[in-house]
Amino acid sequence: MLTTHAEPTVGDFSAKQTDVRKYAWVVFALTVGLLLSDYMSRQVLNAVFPLLKATWHLSDTRLGSLSSVVALMVGVLTFPLSVLADRWGRVKSIALMAAMWSLATLGCALSTNYGEMLLARAFVGIGEAAYGSVGIAVVLSIFPARLRSTITGAFMAGGAFGSVLGMALGGAVAAHLGWRASFGAMAIMGIVLVVLYRIVVTEKRLAPLQPEGVGRQAQDIGMRTSLRALMKGLFSTRSVVCAYVGSGVHLLVPAAIWSWMPSFLNRYYGMATGKAAVTAAVFVLVTGVGMVVCGNLADRFSKHAVERKWSIAVAYCLICFVLLGIGLRMPAGPAQLVMIGAGMFFCAGAAGPSGAMVANLTPSSIHASAFATLTLANNLLGLAPAAVLTGIVADRIGLLGALQLVPFAPLVAAVVFLIGRRHYAVDLDRVNTLREEAAR
Template sequence: MNVIPDGPEAGNNDDYLTSRRQAWFAFALTFALMMFDFIDRQVIVSLFPHIKSEWHLSDKQLGSLVSIISIVVGAGGLPVALVADRMGRVKSIVVMAIAWSLATISCMFTANFSQLFAARAMVGVGETGYGSVGAALISTLFPKRLRSAVLGAFFAAPSLGSVLGVVLGGMIAARWGWKAAFGVVGVPGLVLALLYLLVRDYKTVALTPASKQVTQSLGGTLKHIFGTLARTRTLLWLCAGAAAELITVSAIWSWLPSYLNRFHGMAPEAAGKAAAAVVLVGAFSCTFWGIVVGRLAVRTPRNKLPALSVLCVVTSAIFVVAFGGTYTGDTQFKLIILGAFFMNCTVGVVAGVAMDVIHPGVRSTGAAVLSLFQNVFGLAVGPFLAGVLSDQWGLQHALTFIPLCSVLAAVFFVIAMRSYDADAARISDVKLDVAPALTGTLSTGAAV
């Protein structure tokens, strides 16, 4: 990809689209918002024992309070990404962050399961499209050689946010009641949203030189966009593999505090802290595997995919032994920690591979397709399926079965490898340009 920077500040920038400082500023704020996205999403996990006791809910109902956000995010991601690709990524992110933060705060005022379920759905409405739009923005601002590492670090934010959400939820609930947790974690997103107005965007690019003729109508635009994505076979198999692996990840993240509470006799606050340690290992490993896999495949980029397959198989084997074997106590917890080191391996690398093969003109939309699969068929399925299986078989048997989905993910990644080279070559000559700063545009408009 040939990158042509815009403006003198971007000169000698070693293939950064804008200046290196601006690119890292954008990364820092995008990372921070992604972290609070998942703090707001996962804070409820450590509150499960309190909610179950107060409202007498089933495990299926508890799991649905996590899954509903992923369903809404997945279902709404495509429309939001379509708007972001045409209207601007920075403006879209600011609106989304404000919306999900206000929705999180509203959860503290709910009085029953139905109201909390509706409020959680509204959190999902706000978060819709954030991951895909944010990934499209920062992956384009940075050089291609850094893409896997940068996105690996970016997608460590969900793990870190989940850690903080679980820990904060348990601590706040123990002192001020479980509803107060929503109010405390919802405010920072509002502050970050305002700071995000300082981030630089990239200019929207045409899909083809003749795109104006092809996309004069809304129907023509949609047909052209989804036709472009449908021809990217690597993306389709990548979506399937990413979703299958996230079934394992989301089930472990959502139900480990309850597992430790029920089977190890830990108090909810202590169980939350122990589970947070597991998720924190996942946050580190996401960045670690993004760097390692990226470097191993620097000469042959398609080899990222078989590397992911191996890591997924290892993930499945460790968790099946941890929950299905005879190990208990510290030994079992160490195995769970080891599994956590492998299970989050796909997130950053998958996003990097997707950016390698998606046309920049529909990068947010393509990332939203990936997000759709990850959320609806991955993150939403894991907590709910584990809850259903727990009601039928018990939580331990449920957590033994779920990791087998990682083996399915490994198969899909191997299939995706076969079309990678052709899909990446198709977009290798696309040129990009940096957009004017949004704050400058707003100031000009106000002056007019």
């Protein structure tokens, strides 16, 4: 039987406030806008690969390194930069990071050789490294806890939408004005958003949306938190570790399908490269929409029993396993694509509940660091290895056979979430007790 437990009060509104203020949604829109700019700057490179190859006579290895260097910088620097943001100030950190990746993208447009482009792309990665974790920490601090799955799912979906926009707009601009204009357009968009964000969003204006004293208290605590105390806060319970691991493992599915869907459509449906890319982008969009809808449903169904977030995450993983498992074994045709699309709708559905669980189980003063840990788990366990592991298996049993194994990842994630659910009630009560003691 489900036991009702109160959501954490830290980061929530006062009891007298029943509606989310309009300014909170403005902050959310601008923060997601910067996330779109983040992924557009990152993915525009893929749209101009053929042009760069022809211009500088680059090998595929060098082309790949221009993409990999961004992921490398993000993976290495996400955690330390997020810790610094908790100490220095999240709003200032966001503005600095966005300015860096925008100027670095402009540097890509001005590059005259491979070495300059590689250096510019490295700085794109440095700028983007901690944005996801710090941005979601800012947003969650001004919305009620009852909306955490919705907000987290919608925020993370921005990465999918930004990837599609970066490739689509970058390719369109490059076709008419050349590859340099593609990078320049992304840079200008980012710079405009940075200026707008810095004008509209300030710590002073965010403070009234937070519980009395929480914003200042969180910053003060974050500035004096020792590394040992930080590690204890990040990994204090079994359930929060399960949230990290389950989230990372279940994201192996979208990462693998996004990477290999154009090749799948080309090899098994005979689609031309351009048509295959456009069709594959539809599956990316379906995933993004699913993240938003699934996050909102998780909040709606867990209003009176927060343990349901875990059960809902398990349900999303199992639905994905079933739909994709069936779809990837069907004969080629429209019915197969529809079934795969249905599975992709749920393949990242647990992202919202996972983020909400992490927020509920960690102090608000280290939320940027907590989401950096979640980002690290997402990358190391799912996003980073997905494409290469699928490719290694595909070399041995074929691409279709490799893709048919991918749906087993959410099955593993479902088991991890079930373990987390088992410990969640006790862990949440303990964390809330510690928060109350710290607030006295």
